[in-house]
Amino acid sequence: MEDGKTIIKINTLSRMNSQFNSPEITVSAYLLIRLKEIGLDHLFGVPGDFVLGFLNQVLKSEIKFIGTCNELNAAYAADGYARIKGIGAFASTYGVGELSAINGVAGAFAERVPVVVITGSPATINFSTHSLLHHTLGDYQIPLNMYEKITVASTQLVSGEIAPAEIDRVLSACLSHQQPVYISIPSDVAMMKCKRPTAFTFPTHPRSDQDALREAIKEAVNMLNKAKTPIVIGDVELLRFKLQKDFADFLDKTGLPYATMMLGKTLLSEQHPQFIGLYEGDRSRDYVRNRVESADCILQLGTLLTDFNTGGFTTKMDDSKTISGNIGYVKIKHHYYENVHLHDFIQGLTEQLTQRDITTLDIQCAGNSCVHRHTEPFLPDASKPLTIKRFFDRMSHFVKNNSIVIAETGVSLFSAAEMLMPKGTTFIGQTFYGSIGYTVGATLGAAMAAKDRQVILFVGDGSFQVTCQDLSTLIRNHLKPIIFLINNDGYTIERVITDHSYNDIQPWHYHKLVDVFGGGLGIDVHTEGELEEALVKSAKADSLVFIEIHTDRMDCPESLRSAGRSMAKTNKLE
Numbered sequence: 001m002e003d004g005k006t007i008i009k010i011n012t013l014s015r016m017n018s019q020f021n022s023p024e025i026t027v028s029a030y031l032l033i034r035l036k037e038i039g040l041d042h043l044f045g046v047p048g049d050f051v052l053g054f055l056n057q058v059l060k061s062e063i064k065f066i067g068t069c070n071e072l073n074a075a076y077a078a079d080g081y082a083r084i085k086g087i088g089a090f091a092s093t094y095g096v097g098e099l100s101a102i103n104g105v106a107g108a109f110a111e112r113v114p115v116v117v118i119t120g121s122p123a124t125i126n127f128s129t130h131s132l133l134h135h136t137l138g139d140y141q142i143p144l145n146m147y148e149k150i151t152v153a154s155t156q157l158v159s160g161e162i163a164p165a166e167i168d169r170v171l172s173a174c175l176s177h178q179q180p181v182y183i184s185i186p187s188d189v190a191m192m193k194c195k196r197p198t199a200f201t202f203p204t205h206p207r208s209d210q211d212a213l214r215e216a217i218k219e220a221v222n223m224l225n226k227a228k229t230p231i232v233i234g235d236v237e238l239l240r241f242k243l244q245k246d247f248a249d250f251l252d253k254t255g256l257p258y259a260t261m262m263l264g265k266t267l268l269s270e271q272h273p274q275f276i277g278l279y280e281g282d283r284s285r286d287y288v289r290n291r292v293e294s295a296d297c298i299l300q301l302g303t304l305l306t307d308f309n310t311g312g313f314t315t316k317m318d319d320s321k322t323i324s325g326n327i328g329y330v331k332i333k334h335h336y337y338e339n340v341h342l343h344d345f346i347q348g349l350t351e352q353l354t355q356r357d358i359t360t361l362d363i364q365c366a367g368n369s370c371v372h373r374h375t376e377p378f379l380p381d382a383s384k385p386l387t388i389k390r391f392f393d394r395m396s397h398f399v400k401n402n403s404i405v406i407a408e409t410g411v412s413l414f415s416a417a418e419m420l421m422p423k424g425t426t427f428i429g430q431t432f433y434g435s436i437g438y439t440v441g442a443t444l445g446a447a448m449a450a451k452d453r454q455v456i457l458f459v460g461d462g463s464f465q466v467t468c469q470d471l472s473t474l475i476r477n478h479l480k481p482i483i484f485l486i487n488n489d490g491y492t493i494e495r496v497i498t499d500h501s502y503n504d505i506q507p508w509h510y511h512k513l514v515d516v517f518g519g520g521l522g523i524d525v526h527t528e529g530e531l532e533e534a535l536v537k538s539a540k541a542d543s544l545v546f547i548e549i550h551t552d553r554m555d556c557p558e559s560l561r562s563a564g565r566s567m568a569k570t571n572k573l574e
């Protein structure tokens, strides 16, 4: 340890390093070596003249460039990749490219996903002459200024001397905050020489204020020990800050039951015997809602109380019974302990709490009460038109252990959230920021990050129309996700708020797109029997599979209707 930081030597430091035997390498090579060290194997992006120098160096490196059809999808792909691998990145050109990606980066900022934005900008001289080059906006600082709002650190590299320290500073911030960062490399700086990197210093967890930590743990342990029906709610910060193991150890030691919120879905395997299901206020299943709301002590760990997480702010968790541990602070009842970090807090609780008698804790495992139960047999009625309920019932039998399930905002997200995921399955949804079209890019990223895992995407027709081009990138890279497109003739999630003609879209023959884009198996499904046939064919296919599911326009889960009612109210549409 040195200054509270752990030095981790990485032996991959690196083919690129040895490619050039001089004591110096280029700024581009320095950045690429660092990205490789922190776990990046693929870089998404779209070329443009200002970034070509950097991309030429990418081609010589150990990092593979994956071209996408547009920069927004590159950002979504980097986000999906980062959710699996712990880091994601994309490269784009100045102005037109990077600004196309901005919505994808904003989503990563909101949901705490570590994405590195690399933009190739005009040569440094142009920043002082303000020459009216293509893609510029007159003021050369505008893109950087815009990105400053949605990143935790940003830099404009100006020379080979300062580039290494700047790159290290920005990448450290990305990892310690688990949020996006922005690196702008002028085209001349990309090829400037700089020093070789020494081993990267990975940021470690910040140190808690020890007195505050001790006091917070003491108070929390007291409350939990006295409680007869305590409940734990684990959520997104545990995922993002990789505290799953600490959380699992805490559950093993105490035997306490836990729920997750939507953003924290599949935080641990949903087959965990202490997992009771999703808690989302009034949108929860009865048992889960009652179990949480009648608990005499609620321990929230890493929760983010967004509208979708809280069922439209309908959660009822009395502050006077609640302990809440978050990144950087603990709140107990109505007071705060500052500078108490989540990992220290969980570890302290684990040390001091003892095993409870689980027979007294009213633990009904989630499989008994979830909406789409894999515990009940599914018997298809061949001629019956498919409904959303039946489709997701079927899917709860179809998804295999260790899959990655991705669900788009809309009927897909609200339904898939109510499936109990099999062991080892990771669930991805942009449940807070909710930018439609996200999942097509995220599927590309996740499939690239985990080639050995089955990736399943549920996406609505409206969302798919936003970003569908990168279906072709999945095909181009021989990736083989199974995509279920829910064709319900438009924006059902908006129809349940208020239904007018602006929710209609042009109907496409979606399943035929695989042919247009160059390969894969496309199947059209209207009935339960056709779905069974499609699933049999998909099992035999050695390619991407695209199954278009037709359902009624207004067919959706009750949780989505409830969300619609609450959005109508919030937006004064009633």
Ligand SMILES: Cc1ncc(C[n+]2csc(CCOP(=O)(O)OP(=O)(O)O)c2C)c(N)n1
Pocket (backbone or CB within 6 Å): 408, 409, 410, 411, 412, 434, 435, 436, 459, 460, 461, 462, 463, 464, 486, 488, 490, 491, 492, 493, 494
């Ligand atoms: C980029 C973006 N534009 C607009 C919206 C508003 N919006 C939310 S959901 C939605 C429609 C989604 O339609 P679809 O994918 O067909 O969902 P489903 O019919 O399954 O509910 C729209 C337009 C958004 N969330 N993101």
Ligand SMILES: [Mg+2]
Pocket (backbone or CB within 6 Å): 460, 461, 462, 486, 487, 488, 489, 490, 491, 492
């Ligand atoms: Mg739709």
